Amino acid sequence: MLKFDHVTKVYEGNNKAVDNMNLEVEKGEFVVFIGPSGCGKTTTMKMINRLIEPSDGSIYIEEENILEKDLVQLRREIGYVIQQIGLFPHMTIQENISIVPKLLKWPEEKRKSRAAELLQLVDMEPEYLNRYPHELSGGQQQRIGVLRALAADPPLILMDEPFGALDPITRDALQEEFKKLQQSLGKTIVFVTHDMDEALKLADRIVIMRDGQLVQVGTPDEILRNPADQFVEEFIGKERLVQARPSIQTVEQIMGSDPATITEDKTLTDAIQIMKERRVDSLLVVDEEQVLKGFIDIEMIDQNRKRATRVGDVLETELYTVNEGTLLRDTIHKILRRGMKYVPVVDDNQRLRGLVTRASLADVVYDSIWGEEDQLATTEV
Amino acid sequence: MDQLLEFLANNGNQLLMKTWEHFYISLLAVLLGVIVAIPLGVALTRVPKLAGFVIGTVGVVQTFPSLAILAFFIPILGVGKIPAITALFFYSMLPMLRNTYIGVKEVNKSLLEAGRGMGMSGWQRIRDVELPLAIPVIMAGVRVSTVYLIGWATLASFIGAGGLGDYIFNGLNLYRPDLIIAGAVPVTLLALATDLILGRLEKRATPKGIRTA
Numbered sequence: 045m046l047k048f049d050h051v052t053k054v055y056e057g058n059n060k061a062v063d064n065m066n067l068e069v070e071k072g073e074f075v076v077f078i079g080p081s082g083c084g085k086t087t088t089m090k091m092i093n094r095l096i097e098p099s100d101g102s103i104y105i106e107e108e109n110i111l112e113k114d115l116v117q118l119r120r121e122i123g124y125v126i127q128q129i130g131l132f133p134h135m136t137i138q139e140n141i142s143i144v145p146k147l148l149k150w151p152e153e154k155r156k157s158r159a160a161e162l163l164q165l166v167d168m169e170p171e172y173l174n175r176y177p178h179e180l181s182g183g184q185q186q187r188i189g190v191l192r193a194l195a196a197d198p199p200l201i202l203m204d205e206p207f208g209a210l211d212p213i214t215r216d217a218l219q220e221e222f223k224k225l226q227q228s229l230g231k232t233i234v235f236v237t238h239d240m241d242e243a244l245k246l247a248d249r250i251v252i253m254r255d256g257q258l259v260q261v262g263t264p265d266e267i268l269r270n271p272a273d274q275f276v277e278e279f280i281g282k283e284r285l286v287q288a289r290p291s292i293q294t295v296e297q298i299m300g301s302d303p304a305t306i307t308e309d310k311t312l313t314d315a316i317q318i319m320k321e322r323r324v325d326s327l328l329v330v331d332e333e334q335v336l337k338g339f340i341d342i343e344m345i346d347q348n349r350k351r352a353t354r355v356g357d358v359l360e361t362e363l364y365t366v367n368e369g370t371l372l373r374d375t376i377h378k379i380l381r382r383g384m385k386y387v388p389v390v391d392d393n394q395r396l397r398g399l400v401t402r403a404s405l406a407d408v409v410y411d412s413i414w415g416e417e418d419q420l421a422t423t424e425v
Numbered sequence: 426m427d428q429l430l431e432f433l434a435n436n437g438n439q440l441l442m443k444t445w446e447h448f449y450i451s452l453l454a455v456l457l458g459v460i461v462a463i464p465l466g467v468a469l470t471r472v473p474k475l476a477g478f479v480i481g482t483v484g485v486v487q488t489f490p491s492l493a494i495l496a497f498f499i500p501i502l503g504v505g506k507i508p509a510i511t512a513l514f515f516y517s518m519l520p521m522l523r524n525t526y527i528g529v530k531e532v533n534k535s536l537l538e539a540g541r542g543m544g545m546s547g548w549q550r551i552r553d554v555e556l557p558l559a560i561p562v563i564m565a566g567v568r569v570s571t572v573y574l575i576g577w578a579t580l581a582s583f584i585g586a587g588g589l590g591d592y593i594f595n596g597l598n599l600y601r602p603d604l605i606i607a608g609a610v611p612v613t614l615l616a617l618a619t620d621l622i623l624g625r626l627e628k629r630a631t632p633k634g635i636r637t638a
Contacts, residue, residue, distance in 0.1 A: 093542055119544030130539030134557045134632030144543050176634035192543075202542075 045071040045232050046092065046200060051101035053087050053256075061087040063256040064101070069234065069249075071199070074226055076235045076243040079253035080279070085236045088253070089202050092234060093122045105200065120144055123193030123201030123231075127208045129185050131177040137163075137188055138173040144196040162191040165225060183214035190222060194229070203235045207242065212381060219245055240280055244268070245374055252276055284373060295375050296368040298408055299389045299398030305330045308337060308356035312345050315355055328388055329359045334395045336388055339363055365390045368397050376405060432603060440592075444611045447588035450581055451574040454510045458517030458570060463563060466525025467551060480523055487519045491577050495584050509578070509586030516577060517570040524566025528559030557632050564627040571623060575616040579608070589615075 046069040053062040062084040069075050077085035090096040091103060094115055103110050110118055131140050139146075141162055142155040150158075160170050166187045177185055186206060193201050207215045223246050226233055237243055243250050244264045252259045252267070260272035268285060271277040277285065304322040306315055306329055315327055319342060326341035338361040348358045365388045366375050379387055379402065386401040433440070469476040486494075494515065498508035532555050540550045556563075582590025592608030595601070628636070 095538070095542055116544045116546050119542060121544075124539070124542035126535060126539055126542065128533075128535035128539075130533075130535045132536060132539075132554060132558075132634075134634045136634065143540075143545075147544055147549070178634065 045069050045073070045106060046234070047104040048088075049102045049104065051088075051091065051098050051103060053084070053091060053096065054099045060256050062091070062098075065256075065258060067251065067258065067261065069232060071232055072230045074223075074233045074235065074246055074248040075251060076237060076247035076249070077251045077253060078237055078240065078243045078279075079259075081238065083253040084256040085251075085253050086204060087256075089204060089234055089236050092200075092202055093119045093124060120147055120196065121198055121200075123196075123198045125186075125189050125193045125201065125203040125206040127205040129182075129189045129209070131185055131188055131192070133177050136174050136176060137180070140177065140188060141192050141195050143192060144198075148196055150196075158195060159191075162194060165194075166191065166221065181214075182210055183218060186210060186218060187221075190218075190225075194231075198231075200232045200234070203233060205237050206235075208237070208239070215242075216378065216381075222246070240284065241377060244284070252279065294368065295366055295370050295372055295387075295389050295400055296397070298372065298404045299368070299400045300404060301398045303328055303388065303396065303399035305334075305396065306340070306355055307331060308354065308359065310355050311353050312349060312355065312358070315340060315345060316342075327355075328396060328399070329355060330396050336363070336365065336390055336394055336396045337361065339388075363388065365394075366400070367392065372408070375400060376408070379405060428603070432607065436607065440607060440611065443587065443589050443591060443608075444615065446586075447575070447578055447590070447612065448615060450506060450510055450586055450588055451513065451571065451578045454513035454574055454578075455517050455567070455571045457510070457514045458521055459567060461514075462518050462521035462566075463525050466522045466563075467529055467555070469522075469526050470529045470555075476526060480519075480526060483519045483522055486515055491516065491580050492583065495580055499584060504585040506581075506586045509581035509584055513574050513577060513581065517574050520569045520573070521563070521566040524569075525559065525563050528562030528566075529555045531562070532558045558635065561627065561631045561635070564623070564630055568620060568623040568627060572616050572620050575612060575619060579612055 048065050048067040051062060051065045052060065054060050065088065077088060079085050087096055091098050092105075092110070094110065098111070105122075132143075135143075138156065138159045141159040142150075145155045145158060156173075159173055163170060163172060168184065168187065172180070172184075177188070180188065186209075189206065190203075193203075207218050210218065219242060235246060247264055249261060249263055250267050251261050252272075254275060260267060260276050262270075267276065268280065271280060271285070304318060304324050304327050306318055306327045308329055308331065318327060319325065326339055328339050329337045331337060338359040340355055340359045344358050344360065352358050364378075364382070364384065366378075368389050368391055375387065378384070379400065386399055388396060389398045389400060391397050465479075469479055491512070494512045495509065498512050502508035502511060529551075536554055536558070537550060540554050545553065578586075578588055579590035579593060582588055582594055589608045589612050592604045593612075596604030596606075596608065
């Protein structure tokens with residue numbers, strides 16, 4: 045799909061930003077370039093749509109040397125998302141999404157329906173089409189930024205730290221949404237970031253760069269398990285290496301399998317009874333099929349005791365869950381960062397499977413500390 | 426009051442004609458200014474090294490006394506409307522040139538990079554991104570220029586271009602305050618009305634997504 049063949053970029057003053065790089069990217073692959081600032085990752089990406097011209101070597105897309113292609117044509121065939129979002133403030137959302145289709149001279153009708161279709165992909169209502177960027181939140185704006193890159197259905201999309209300017213929670217949400225989107229659309233993505241968590245979460249393959257050179261190329265797991273050298277190890281960070289210990293991989297392996305639950309038709313008195321028996325302050329609400337409906341806690345019961353009698357009347361449905369197959373390292377991160385007490389684990393049909401609590405995390409961390417000492421002992425020998 | 430009516434009865438037609446003359450001298454000069462200054466301003470953003478020099482030079486021209494410039498064109502273009510319009514055109518340049526240059530230069534660089542990365546040609550970036558976003562600033566320059574020119578066009582009467590200046594200078598020479606007022610009041614009204622209309626136009630021309638209020 046994409047191939048770098050001995051690509052070098054030398055800036056004025058003999059400054060080698062990218063040094064003799066060779067790399068191949070498969071079709072449908074999500075490749076993340078990562079490294080400290082000035083390592084050449086952005087330069088590398090911008091050479092693909094020739095915002096920066098390589099000094100030496102060639103780059104091929106589908107066996108075609110892009111240096112021989114018409115510049116404007118080439119860029120219209122590649123999606124591009126930038127960190128600053130870069131929506132045009134004087135254009136409506138529809139016009140913003142339709143920029144490349146318009147450049148490609150699609151008829152008006154087709155552009156409109158395409159924009160509406162894309163908006164659905166990110167669960168935004170069609171009425172947003174006629175709004176202006178400043179009327180949207182940062183997260184919504186960058187969703188539009190991503191859609192704009194998808195508009196003409198390019199096989200390859202370049203993303204330059206697209207989620208870097210968003211707040212952590214929005215970023216998390218967008219990363220997940222985008223990863224799903226990418227998998228369902230089968231796009232090839234070249235993604236630049238300096239955020240290791242982001243790279244581990246999104247990438248099929250991570251390319252770690254330093255001083256214009258490739259230091260290590262591999263899947264997130266390969267890199268976590270076998271960092272190529274000291275630099276990579278430091279760059280990944282010790283805590284992540286610990287979390288990546290092969291013995292524990294998914295949340296399923298650490299979750300408590302018997303969380304305290306209740307069904308919607310029970311009364312609040314029943315709920316308090318169960319809480320008392322199980323010595324917990326909140327219950328997960330499920331139906332007969334064990335499908336998770338929400339949760340109820342002691343405060344909610346206290347506040348609504350006079351007005352409601354059934355659990356179904358007071359339950360809170362906004363609830364963050366993880367899938368049982370989720371990698372542990374992603375979950376730990378989220379629990380710690382969002383300050384949650386527990387996260388219900390569900391299967392693909394939203395059926396409750398178990399519960400990860402802060403206490404179960406403590407077990408993992410405890411294991412890791414001992415495990416790490418074991419490792420140190422072996423390396424010293 | 427009677428005097429005013431009598432004056433209008435005697436000079437009404439002429440007054441209207443002079444006002445129209447005044448108006449189109451200014452308008453032509455501004456139009457020429459727009460045609461030259463806006464493209465030049467955009468072009469200068471592409472060669473920043475030259476920009477300082479050109480804008481500086483135009484700025485110096487601006488400081489020449491207007492009467493001197495008008496007189497300067499007499500040996501080259503003779504007397505009448507053409508030298509007057511030419512001189513006024515030079516005057517109108519600076520605010521428009523400077524505002525176009527600044528307006529276009531201030532357009533967020535990341536928007537241009539997005540445009541470039543999506544495959545907009547240089548011309549498309551100017552037309553679809555830079556100019557629409559710079560419109561409020563450019564229009565403010567046009568407005569300032571036009572209002573100034575309507576004032577300065579009074580002096581054009583000195584080199585035989587006509588306009589409302591005729592009344593004012595005749596009034597000065599003949600010591601007839603009524604003539605001075607007959608010239609000055611329409612000039613002022615013309616300037617105010619133009620300012621108002623261009624102000625509206627500025628709002629209308631500003632793309633909806635970037636209107637502030």
